[in-house]
Amino acid sequence: MAILLPDGLATPALVVDPDVLESNIERMAEASRAQGFVLRPHAKAHKCAQIGDLQLRAGARGLSVATIGEAEAFARVGVDDLFIAYPVWLDADKAQRLRRLADRIALRVGVESIEGAQRLGNAVHGSARPVEVLVEVDSGSRRTGVQPHMAGEVGKAAADAGLLVAGVFTFPGHGYGHDARAREHAARDEERTLGQAAQVLRDLGLDVRVVSGGSTPTAGQWQPGAVNELRPGVYVFNDATxxxxxxxxxxxxxxxxxxxxxxxxxxxxxxxxxxxxxxxxxxxxxxxxxxxxxxxxxxxxxxxxxxxxxxxxxxxxxxxxxxxxxxxxxxxxxxxxxxxxxxxxxxxxxxxxxxxxxxxxxxx
Ligand SMILES: Cc1ncc(COP(=O)(O)O)c(C=O)c1O
Incomplete structure (x- = not known):
């Protein structure tokens, strides 16, 4: 354990070792670069401007976040390329907030239902910059996301609602497991389901540029080809899990x-x-x-x-x-x-x- 704690700390307190942090960030950035993946780390793990900045300076292409509030916070400190990797459900207030963001930064949002896509399209209609969407696919987590063959319905609804359908994304939560094979299987599931969903969208004539997967456990398990963007989050600090x-x-x-x-x-x-x-x-x-x-x-x-x-x-x-x-x-x-x-x-x-x-x- 690298962190030696100072005396006289007011506890409890969260303490960061900057050298381990930077080496974790650099290692992930280097591995992504070497394999030709775009890295868009999930910032919900640290929620911190300085750490986001370290990730961007190490080569990350923007950050991922989980909520409109996180996107607002990072936009306030100057991050101008954000993906809300979540199928946001917009009420009137959230629609207004999202619209304000869309006017300021390069914004990408997750969608996984026809109605969700329509609400999003209404909210950002006529925004200063076009809002990109990625259709969320369930690769095995059984959380949110459509089955790959349903991606077309959602993608079409998003395009009809005036949104720029840029691709697909998934979170391989089932890669969390004691068995190292769980990670490898989850990575293969990601590649397969994202590849299928991307093809469904391409068959509709949509320009699929982003195929986004990733988590900390599946990091290092991807084979170049199907997936082209990664979103690990916890790797910056790691944890007991x-x-x-x-x-x-x-x-x-x-x-x-x-x-x-x-x-x-x-x-x-x-x-x-x-x-x-x-x-x-x-x-x-x-x-x-x-x-x-x-x-x-x-x-x-x-x-x-x-x-x-x-x-x-x-x-x-x-x-x-x-x-x-x-x-x-x-x-x-x-x-x-x-x-x-x-x-x-x-x-x-x-x-x-x-x-x-x-x-x-x-x-x-
Ligand atoms: C949509 C999404 N992407 C990426 C991540 C990051 O994965 P990890 O927490 O394993 O680093 C998460 C984590 O929950 C997530 O929900």
Whole structure:
């Protein structure tokens, strides 16, 4: 674990190792470049202007976001090419906000229903810049997205609504799994379903330029050919889930929640001042507790309250002293970042910068 925590931190606090962060960003950028993929990282994982800037400077072609609010936040700090990788459902207020964005930046939006496409077309009709859409395809996550053969109906509705149909996208959530083959299979599913959907749109005469896939687990699994754009997000920091499924090593963890030992009620147990209000409560089937403890890898966070994390240690393992600061790697990084005001950038046990979480809470 690279991050050495400074003394005297007000905890809980999210602490970033800038060297690991930059090396994660550079590695993904280099791998994408080498294979000829456009990289459009998902910024919901960090929500932070400085990190988006590092990604863009490393070669990313714009950013992906999940909400109109995140797009507004990144547009405010100067990012002018954004993909809302989500099938937005527009009410009157969201329609107005989206229209304002479409007048300012290069905007791309996900669609996966005829009605959704029509609402979007109405909202951005006559905008200063044409809004591109990508039709969302279900490649196996069983979340949103149409089956590939249905992509034509949605694409046609979008084109009829005056939108520029630029291609297709998917999120291979089923690539999350203990078995490395899950990642490989998910990547093949992406290539197959996106390829089929792209062909359906091409057969309608639509100019399919963007075939966008990707997640952190399927990173490195794609074969050049069908997919031409990637949207991994979590890779910037990694987290306890990525560690558990084997997509990163301990040396690739770039963010921890610094927390203070507030109680040592028994030799095999200690309690930290970090809870679900700082860590989030995501717990995938692959992790063993509510976070990973680099200093106590045999320990497990067995109980999580709003402001307490109870750590159990195996017999014979010595725990930390009362008042000491302990690092916790969150299970899923996207939630704690959304709960924090700022990220503390720490090098050599010193806070060298504080980065605001630019799109904190921008969930609508
Ligand atoms: C649509 C979409 N694209 C890309 C990503 C990024 O994938 P990951 O979180 O595995 O990095 C996500 C994550 O949820 C997503 O929902």
């Amino acid at each position: 990525q560690l558990a499924i084997g997509t990163c090593g301990v040396e690739d963890l770039a963010l921890v929640a610094a927390s203070t030992v507030i109680s040592v009620p028994a030799p095999d147990r200690f309690v930290l001042d970090v809870g679900s209000k700082a860590l989030g409560s995501d717990r995938s089937p692959w992790v063993t507790g509510h976070g990973y403890l680099p200093q106590f890898p045999q320990g497990s966070i067995t109980g999580l309250w709003e402001h307490h994390a109870v750590v159990r240690l195996p017999e014979g393992v010595r725990g930390p002293r009362l008042g000491s600061v302990v690092a916790v790697v969150p299970n899923h990084i996207c939630t704690p970042v959304n709960l924090a005001d700022e990220l503390l950038v720490v090098r050599d046990r010193k806070v060298i910068d504080r980065w605001q979480v630019t799109a904190r809470g921008a969930n609508t």
